Amino acid sequence: TQLLEQSPQFLSIQEGENLTVYCNSSSVFSSLQWYRQEPGEGPVLLVTVVTGGEVKKLKRLTFQFGDARKDSSLHITAAQPGDTGLYLCAGASGYSTLTFGKGTMLLVSP
Amino acid sequence: SAVISQKPSRDICQRGTSLTIQCQVDSQVTMMFWYRQQPGQSLTLIATANQGSEATYESGFVIDKFPISRPNLTFSTLTVSNMSPEDSSIYLCSVVGETQYFGPGTRLLVL
Numbered sequence: 001t002q003l004l005e006q007s008p009q010f011l012s013i014q015e016g017e018n019l020t021v022y023c024n025s026s027s028v029f030s031s032l033q034w035y036r037q038e039p040g041e042g043p044v045l046l047v048t049v050v051t052g053g054e055v056k057k058l059k060r061l062t063f064q065f066g067d068a069r070k071d072s073s074l075h076i077t078a079a080q081p082g083d084t085g086l087y088l089c090a091g092a093s094g095y096s097t098l099t100f101g102k103g104t105m106l107l108v109s110p
Numbered sequence: 111s112a113v114i115s116q117k118p119s120r121d122i123c124q125r126g127t128s129l130t131i132q133c134q135v136d137s138q139v140t141m142m143f144w145y146r147q148q149p150g151q152s153l154t155l156i157a158t159a160n161q162g163s164e165a166t167y168e169s170g171f172v173i174d175k176f177p178i179s180r181p182n183l184t185f186s187t188l189t190v191s192n193m194s195p196e197d198s199s200i201y202l203c204s205v206v207g208e209t210q211y212f213g214p215g216t217r218l219l220v221l
Contacts, residue, residue, distance in 0.1 A: 004152070033210075042114070042202050042212030043153070088153065097143075097168075098210070100153040 003027070004091055004101035012107045016078050021104045023089035024071040029099075030092055032065055032072045037086040037103070079108045112137055112205050114213035122219045123193055130189045131216045133203030138183035144176070147200040147215070156201075159186045193220045 005024045013019055023032070031050045035043035047056050049065035049072060056063045060083075062075040076083055086105050090098040113136040123129050133142060144156040156176055157167040165178040179187045190197050198220045203213040 009150075040119075040214065042204075042214050044212070045209045048209070090153075097155050097158075098153075102150065102152045 004089055004099055006087075006089060006101035006104050008104060009102065010105045010107075012109070013079055015080055015108055015110050017108075019076050019079055019106070021074045021076075021087055021106070022071070023073070023101055025091060026070065027091070027093065027099075028069050030069070030094060032069070033090045033092070033098070034063055034072070034074055035088040035090065037088060038084075043086075043088055076106075079106075081108045081110050084108050112139070112207045112211040114203055114205065114211055116201075116203055116213040116216050118216060119214065120217040120219075122221060124221055125194055127193055128189055128191045129193065129218060130187050131201050131203075133186045133188070133213055135184045135205055137207070139205040139207070140183070141206065142180065142186045143204040143206075144178065144186070144188045145202040145204060145212075147202060149199075153202065156188070190218065193218075195220045 034046045037043040054065045060077045086103045090100045117132045142159045157165045159180040200215040
């Protein structure tokens with residue numbers, strides 16, 4: 001069974017601070033996706049990383065896929081209240097369905 | 111992109127009753143997926159619903175407990191049968207297009 005461990009589980013910060021969320025596994029994934037889920041909504045895809053060592057930037061969000069394709073990180077610079085939500089990582093392996101982590105709940109206070 | 115709607119958005123149910131959740135997609139899709147999102151837990155795939163055939167259930171989920179219908183390429187239902195408090199969860203419908211899209215979820219509380 002493939003497992004994805006996310007840390008921290010919960011993060012409460014002030015507006016303007018930086019933060020990093022981690023997603024780790026002992027399994028290799030062909031790709032890894034990051035989602036954000038806001039209250040009352042379903043998860044929305046932010047990015048997909050495919051190549052080991054790949055770095056993708058989405059405005060203030062930087063996503064990195066580990067060289068061995070077993071882990072990933074999400075770094076947010078100068079967090080804003082609008083960044084508040086549940087951040088989920090999900091790994092894909094071949095034709096199997098996605099494996100989701102438990103998520104990191106981020107709260108950014110003004 | 112795909113726009114997915116779910117009904118109901120939330121419900122409070124009594125133990126032993128059943129609830130049917132509807133999922134409507136604005137485009138035709140071959141496969142629709144049903145997930146469960148329990149508090150503090152990861153999204154867990156319940157089953158894959160294919161039009162014109164029986165749904166495929168993941169380990170730990172059975173048709174008697176979670177019967178699924180897929181009458182056409184834009185609609186599916188998931189029934190949570192003989193509910194217990196352990197079934198309290200968010201149930202999400204999902205489809206795959208350019209990427210994976212999720213509905214807004216149905217929040218179920220079983221008393």
